Amino acid sequence: MVLIDELLKERKSLQNRIEAIDLLLDSYGYGKDKQVSIVYEEPTVIEDENSFPLRANRSKQIMWIFNNTLKNAVKLDEVQKTFDKLNNTNDIDIKNIARKLKKSSELAIVKYNGSNRESYWGLPTWIDENDFKQEYRPNENLLPMNIEKTEVVIGE
Secondary structure (H helix, E strand, C coil): CHHHHHHHHHHHHHHHHHHHHHHHHCCCCCCCCCCCCCCCCCCCCCCCCCCCCCCCCHHHHHHHHHHHCCCCEEEEHHHHHHHHHHCCCCCCCCCCHHHHHHHHCCCCEEECCCHHHHEEECHHEECCCCCCHHHHHCCCCCCCCCCCCEEEEECC
């Protein structure tokens, strides 16, 4: 039955959104083990700046992720995972969109030791001279042991 199929699709979509919310809560240190009190409120139709813009173009969605969910520089794969969760899909590759955003100076990359494999993405405002500001640096455990040089790539 069409109605049942649609309801099952909607259930799956909501489950994926809940997983994305859990991922975001976890990134703020508020994992599933914390108690959350849920208070029912009437839903509002107004979409605020804190809700993921599902109807926006992909560039705006990626910028939303950097501005609202990521708190430090990450590899592009992490951005892809968050994008997939929030869009409830995994068939959209964001690499070319991210490169366009870098070219237009909306995103920036810091390469460690000249390696593309050690490249981390972030907002230009997160950068101070030739590296990310301390509060936006990638997790130290993920960075190379001996950083000999850093290179900022933006607008290219």
